[in-house]
Amino acid sequence: MSMKHLSKGSRMPSPNRGKLRLFTNKFCPYSQRVHLVLDAKKLQYDVVYVNLSNKPDWLYSISPLGKIPALELENGDVLYESLIIADYLDEKYHQHPLHPKDPLRKAKDKILIEQFSKVVNTMYKILLTSSRNNDENRDIIMEGLETFEKELAHRQGPFFGGAVPGMLDYMIWPWCERADLLKLFGNQFALNKDKYKRLVEWKGRMHEDAAVRKTLIDTESHIKFIQSHRAGIPEYDLISG
Amino acid sequence: MSMKHLSKGSRMPSPNRGKLRLFTNKFCPYSQRVHLVLDAKKLQYDVVYVNLSNKPDWLYSISPLGKIPALELENGDVLYESLIIADYLDEKYHQHPLHPKDPLRKAKDKILIEQFSKVVNTMYKILLTSSRNNDENRDIIMEGLETFEKELAHRQGPFFGGAVPGMLDYMIWPWCERADLLKLFGNQFALNKDKYKRLVEWKGRMHEDAAVRKTLIDTESHIKFIQSHRAGIPEYDLISG
Incomplete structure (x- = not known):
């Protein structure tokens, strides 16, 4: 599983059928929402990091508008829109319920x-x-x-x-x-x-919080990223792991 | 219950505590969404029609941003945003479920x-x-x-x-x-x-459909309304009932 963001010209990693797979980006706050829900519920999932400034062509076969986050389900279906994915996960997986019951x-x-x-x-x-x-x-x-x-x-x-x-x-x-x-x-x-x-x-x-810690990025790295984004060359890979 | 749209200077109708009350407008498609859900579930509710081009001051005490649809609940709480209200009603009232269970x-x-x-x-x-x-x-x-x-x-x-x-x-x-x-x-x-x-x-x-028929407006009236809206004087009261 590549920890680098994949760009145009890359090959799409083969799916592990039967496992959730999140198409994401380390600096995308909407994607982070979905990580938080998956991690709070302690669900196992693969990740595919996507370079948003040079999107791989295969992304459009997963997410018709090329949008992330996109969550590929065990059966190959794909959901997008962070809030819709979050609600889906909360309804599907009952451990650690996130929405109030009322x-x-x-x-x-x-x-x-x-x-x-x-x-x-x-x-x-x-x-x-x-x-x-x-x-x-x-x-x-x-x-x-x-x-x-x-x-x-x-x-x-x-x-x-x-x-x-x-x-x-x-x-x-x-x-x-x-x-x-x-x-x-x-x-x-x-x-x-x-x-x-x-x-x-x-x-x-x-x-x-354990789920927050999994995707937490320190302020210094956020600053570096924003500076690179403003300069027109977003450094999605500036943090490892 | 006034069937006319209330404007600035009007008095807010007294609530029937214990009954749902929808702040709405006959030509607002977002409000219509909430009517459809209420009517599909055959819920009893009062309506207050609001003149959107000359909003009553009291509307802001009900809906902080002056937005409609706003649904006042039995206990006086108020919900807004058409999709959030629709989901709430579907979760709260189990008759005629509207979202798929899956x-x-x-x-x-x-x-x-x-x-x-x-x-x-x-x-x-x-x-x-x-x-x-x-x-x-x-x-x-x-x-x-x-x-x-x-x-x-x-x-x-x-x-x-x-x-x-x-x-x-x-x-x-x-x-x-x-x-x-x-x-x-x-x-x-x-x-x-x-x-x-x-x-x-x-x-x-x-x-x-019975729920659709309750708020259905004929095309001729829609045309008249759009013409009045484009002329800058929306005729919210052009249909009776």
Whole structure:
């Protein structure tokens, strides 16, 4: 199993029929969501790392739009869209359930995940494109973080999901892992320890979670990656393992 | 219960605690999705029609972003986002289940609903904004319709959900109800009877469904509404009942 990201001209690795296989990228936060669910449930799966700036032709035979994450199932069927894959895994594999059992609590968590997508889109603009860190972007991120800070205060904790991380924790985690990067790109506000006390504590606890640790990338490597991405030559292979 | 759309300056109708209440608009396809689920499950609910071009102030106390559909639950909690509400209702009320029980079939249907959002966005551009019915828009809609035509061929039918309409049928229906409008705004391609034989037949069967009939609006009224919307004074009250 290659630990390097495969590019155009590569051969698609042969599947291990009967085993899940995730088409992914080490720096893709949407893919990381699916890793977190698979790892929280301690499922066995193969990975195929894909170079997103020079996609292999065979990717389109797996995922019609060339999108990752794409999860190949035991029978050869393929699912895509991170949230749809996450829900599928939670419904299919009952160990370590991630969504609340109560339909109302589940729906409310899904609304929060949906709301978080505004933060996601804004972070993407600030970190990876030339969009300036203007007041509007700043407001969107601060409003988003405040919603989640308040939410943690209302809940029993220590995680959004309760005693252990649940679906909401894992679905927002990839961008929270990258929150410190905002400081380095001109933001003073991101995860301020006084303003977002509960979120900062939550982040510390998430860092110790076994599933989170499996895909955790240190801030220094995130910075290097973002710099390479901004320079137009994303170094997907800059971390080993 | 007012059958007219309420505007700024109106008083919010008092809730019937213990009964579902849907904040909706007769011409909003996203709201229609929630009506279809409620009606398919034969749930009792009150409705509050909202004027989207002159929203009542009290709407923001119900739905923080002023978005509809918003479903007020028996306990006063409020859910929004049409797909999240639809999933909630299907999980909470087991009569007439709409999603497939099998997690894989359910995930595949959710991917199709997600794909359909491209058709939705393009129809919106063509019908309600000044966006021209150009080749790109045309291709997006034709590709979308072809995906669904093929999908119907692969399935047992007569509906996407099987013997009766399921979640996928209802979630795409509001835009299919409006498909004929594309012809009137310059498109010759929409739901061509030879090219999309199965979809056209499916549409005929959907027209007979009891839940669909409850919110069905005739094409003439849809045209009048679109003309009023394009003129800048949307006539939400142009149909009675």
